[in-house]
Amino acid sequence: MAFHKLNIDTNLVNTITKLGYITVENAQIVADFTANNQTPTEGDTVNFTDTSYGDTAIAWNWTFEGGSPATSTAQNPSVTYDTIGQYDVTLEVFDESGSNTKLATDFIDVQPPVFEPYTVNSWDLSKSYGFLEQAPVDDTVQTTKILQIFRL
Numbered sequence: 001m002a003f004h005k006l007n008i009d010t011n012l013v014n015t016i017t018k019l020g021y022i023t024v025e026n027a028q029i030v031a032d033f034t035a036n037n038q039t040p041t042e043g044d045t046v047n048f049t050d051t052s053y054g055d056t057a058i059a060w061n062w063t064f065e066g067g068s069p070a071t072s073t074a075q076n077p078s079v080t081y082d083t084i085g086q087y088d089v090t091l092e093v094f095d096e097s098g099s100n101t102k103l104a105t106d107f108i109d110v111q112p113p114v115f116e117p118y119t120v121n122s123w124d125l126s127k128s129y130g131f132l133e134q135a136p137v138d139d140t141v142q143t144t145k146i147l148q149i150f151r152l
Helices: none
Strands: 002-010 014-024 032-036 046-049 061-064 079-080 086-095 098-110 127-133 147-152
Touching: 032 086, 032 098, 046 086
Parallel strands: none
Antiparallel strands: 002 014, 032 046, 046 079, 061 086, 086 098, 127 147
């Protein structure tokens, strides 16, 4: 707790000074964060930013469900997500008087990669190609139909 001097100046005519009149207490720290991408595709890296407010943070404990790394003590970590799914993120921040935690449920929603269709005019054997096939309808059909070709 700290005491501060309050001066009130009314139109520069009268001045009132009161000592110990205002008490300023340290604000409790509140954990908060943002991410540059909440819907990454498989293999993407997400950059997290600590936006905690109140008192000044002195330490951070992050937990990233489904991410790599799974934990971090960096203020603004980067995390890679390799598997499709929805994942929680937790941040616990510490100040000199305690800590506060934010749990963001299903905060990250990892999506499958999107492949752009690719028209093959000639085969370049130095390139990799992927195929999206239509599966046989039943056991009597022994062939598949290529629906799309995409360059990897």
